[in-house]
Amino acid sequence: METSFALTGKGYVIVAADTTAARSIVKMKVDEDKIKEISPHLLMAYSGEPGDTVQFAEFVERNIRLYQIRNLYPLRPSAAASWIRRSLADSLRSRSPYSVNLLVGGYDTATHEPKLYWIDYLGTQVDVPFGAHGYGSYFALSLLDRYHDPEASLEEGLATLKRCVDEVAKRLVVSPGRYKVKVVDKDGVREVEI
Template sequence: MDSVLAFTTKDAAVVVTDMSTNQDIFVLDHQADKIHEIFGKHMMVVTGDPGDSCSHSDFIKRNLNLMYYRDNKQQPTINASVNWIREGMWESIRDHPIHVKIVYAGIDEDNQPSLYTIDEYGALMKPQHIAQNYAMYFLLSVFDKYWNNDLDREGIIELVKKCITVLNRRMMLQQHRFMIKIATANGIERIPIDYTPEILKAE
């Protein structure tokens, strides 16, 4: 039940996930940070089967860092990173069944934001905004209506709150705690948010 949404603006890349860790009907953690930070300005979320997502995210992070040091601390671009990840997914899918989805976003050295997503079949896309898992059934229309490329920090937070409101109104399992990470030329800003829409608050 991981809820993932991400989008870019003219000078930032934004990734948002819920902060709960679930196993069947049990909630194990309310403080989980599911967004991996790489190179200080890259962000990655891996969701899917718990075993596959955990092992695959560790494998990707460590190999990207190995590439960084092997190339004399030359940071790979976001495009190069996601294409390497996609090739690895193709090899894994051919070798044994895996079930993961990946969102990869960040800022390159030219300060241009990028957002990519890889589905469970290894198909790579470069959207301006994305929602994954059950959240996509509710949030793509919210992005169509409220997203624009000129959003500032306050506008980003307001858009995320609109998304949380829609999720809590329409989805059976309500999620309130989310982590927002905004990658800009200055690095990654972390904004944990615990937001309960007014319509759901007790009188």
């Protein structure tokens, strides 16, 4: 019952993910952080099989950090998303594929634009203005389609995200209790409350 959302606005990307770690009908944790900061201006929300998600997120974080150490500059969001997509596609053709769905959001410091990429476990990548994964996406995508504004301020973007969280809580049978929300903009990554 994992849920993650992300949306872009005027100079920022907001990424939110539930904090519940569950297996079958058992809730094991309620404070799991499913958003990985993979560079100073890049975030990745992940969902899927518990072991795969953590292992793949750490693999991505370490390899993007290695690229930065070797080349003395970080990957831009589009390049990082392409590398992540290729890694998922390669794993799909191996004996042990990762079952991971991702929302990769970042702020491109060269073009001064926010970027968001929707990537699924099959290695499909799409540049989107907003996205969602999990059961919450059934309710949130229509709201995001209706209320998303690419020129919205951060407060307006957070209000749209809050509207999605409230709708999932109202409509989903087993809705997550809490969400962790992070914003990436020209100043880097920070956690915010909704």
